[in-house]
Structures are given as structure tokens and as C-alpha cells.
Amino acid sequence: xxxxxxxxxxxxxxxxxxxxxxxxxxxxxxxxxxxxxxxxxxxxxxxxxxxxxxxxxxxxxxxxxxxxxxxxxxxxxxxxxxxxxxxxxxxxxxxxxxxxxxxxxxxxxxxxxxxxxxxxxxxxxxxxxxxxxxxxxxxxxxxxxxxxxxxxxxxxxxxxxxxxxxxxxxxxxxxxxxxxxxxxxxxxxxxxxxxxxxxxxxxxxxxxxxxxxxxxxxxxxxxxxxxxxxxxxxxxxxxxxxxxxxxxxxxxxxxx
Ligand code: GLU
Numbered sequence: 066x067x068x069x070x071x072x073x074x075x076x077x078x079x080x081x082x083x084x085x086x087x088x089x090x091x092x093x094x095x096x097x098x099x100x101x102x103x104x105x106x107x108x109x110x111x112x113x114x115x116x117x118x119x120x121x122x123x124x125x126x127x128x129x130x131x132x133x134x135x136x137x138x139x140x141x142x143x144x145x146x147x148x149x150x151x152x153x154x155x156x157x158x159x160x161x162x163x164x165x166x167x168x169x170x171x172x173x174x175x176x177x178x179x180x181x182x183x184x185x186x187x188x189x190x191x192x193x194x195x196x197x198x199x200x201x202x203x204x205x206x207x208x209x210x211x212x213x214x215x216x217x218x219x220x221x222x223x224x225x226x227x228x229x230x231x232x233x234x235x236x237x238x239x240x241x242x243x244x245x246x247x248x249x250x251x252x253x254x255x256x257x258x259x260x261x262x263x264x265x266x267x268x269x270x271x272x273x274x275x276x277x278x279x280x281x282x283x284x285x286x287x288x289x290x291x292x293x294x295x296x297x298x299x300x301x302x303x304x305x306x307x308x309x310x311x312x313x314x315x316x317x318x319x320x321x
Contacts, residue, residue: 067104069217072297073229075231078115093155095301098155107192111195114133115140117137162193164194165197224290224291226281227292229297233313235314237262239264251315251317262275
């Protein structure tokens with residue numbers, strides 16, 4: 066299988082903003098092992114701004130664009146240094162690709178991206194993708210890595226996109242507020258009812274950014290790609306996912 070795994074900042078970092086070493090070590094171990102069994106893995110990783118803020122000893126995550134873009138430039142190095150070090154322990158070679166919205170809109174750039182990605186997989190490297198946060202401006206920003214990972218999954222003709230989050234999946238109501246909220250294991254179709262479950266705000270804490278995840282699900286499933294939302298606190302669930310067990314919420318790709 067060709068699998069795109071998107072890792073959010075909540076999976077990579079503690080609430081202090083510093084690296085969650087235990088979790089990142091577990092994740093890189095599982096992904097290395099899945100590669101060893103013959104699966105093709107592409108990662109979409111967040112965390113550049115958060116890690117850069119930590120490295121620059123900023124007191125809090127920056128609000129202004131210039132500092133955010135500077136923090137991303139620092140944090141992206143730190144992020145790739147960490148992945149390179151950890152994946153190297155299992156003899157896997159990482160490759161960094163940074164993208165902006167324009168790279169999906171300008172045909173030639175999109176073609177270059179797809180060709181490079183394909184070649185990296187043929188060379189058995191592990192592409193790790195993020196938005197080019199130091200360059201992206203309002204006009205060309207993709208804005209969130211859920212959407213970016215869906216665009217990557219489509220460009221890579223992946224079989225599956227897995228979004229690792231701080232929530233188990235999509236619920237019938239906000240599980241932080243409603244004790245009767247139930248996990249929806251299978252979503253056959255991303256219809257208006259499902260879109261409404263995402264809420265209004267992409268940053269609403271209680272829903273774990275569900276709006277952008279449902280948007281990603283719509284993009285993927287329309288192109289026939291399955292998407293799963295699972296809890297990133299248990300990277301070993303990726304083994305169960307590839308074995309076809311029910312984990313988190315699965316959005317079924319439309320079959321022609
Ligand atoms: N590209 C951002 C970063 O690396 C994260 C965006 C997102 O989490 O959706 O900090």
C-alpha cells in the first residue's frame with residue numbers, strides 16, 4: 066500500500082511546545098517497520114513553527130507573520146534533524162519537500178512535485194512534506210496540513226491517508242461536552258450531515274480541528290482514496306490499520 070501519514074503538532078509535541086520524544090520515537094519505529102514490510106510511506110508533518118519557537122526561546126508562539134515565518138525556518142531544520150536522526154537508526158533515508166498553494170495550481174510545478182515524489186519512492190526514500198511556512202503568504206497559503214495531506218495523497222495516487230490527531234476520530238457530537246457522543250467508525254459519504262459535525266471553526270479545541278479534517282476527507286474520497294482519522298498517541302495502531310482492522314473513523318473513497 067502507498068500510505069500518506071499526517072502527523073499534527075499535538076502528536077509531535079508536549080503542551081509545553083517541546084518535542085514529545087517518546088511518541089516521536091514510537092512513530093518513527095512503526096513507520097520504519099511498515100516500510101520494511103514493503104509499504105510505501107509518505108509523511109506530512111507539522112511542528113515547524115512550534116519547534117522553532119522553542120529553539121529561539123520565544124516566550125510564546127508568535128502572532129506576527131514575520132516572527133512566525135522566521136520560527137518556521139528554524140523549526141523546520143530541527144524537525145528534519147530529528148526525523149533524519151531517528152529514521153537513520155532504522156536505516157531509512159528521509160527527504161524534505163516544502164510546498165505552497167501555488168505548487169498545486171501551476172501545472173508545471175505540480176508535475177515536478179509528482180515526478181519527484183514518485184522518484185523518491187522508487188529510490189526507497191521517505192518523503193516528509195510540510196507547507197513552506199517561511200515563504201507562504203496569504204495569497205498562496207494552503208493554511209493547514211489536513212488539506213495539504215489530502216492534496217499530497219491525491220498527487221501521489223495513494224491508497225490511504227491517515228490523519229494522526231489528538232482525538233480518536235469523528236464523533237456524533239463533541240465528546241468533550243456530550244457524554245453520549247459516539248465514535249463514527251465508518252463514513253460512507255461526506256454529506257452535509259457529516260460536514261455539519263465539523264463545526265464552524267477549524268481551531269475549535271473541542272473538536273480537534275475537525276472541520277479541516279472533514280474537508281480533507283471530502284477531497285480524498287472524491288478521488289477514490291480512503292481516509293482514516295486515528296489517535297496519534299498510539300502509533301502502533303498503524304499496524305492494525307494496514308491489517309484492515311477498524312481503528313478510529315474511516316471515510317470510504319468513492320469507487321467508480
Ligand atoms: N505548517 C505548520 C507547521 O509546521 C502546521 C500547519 C498545521 O498544523 O496544520 O507549524
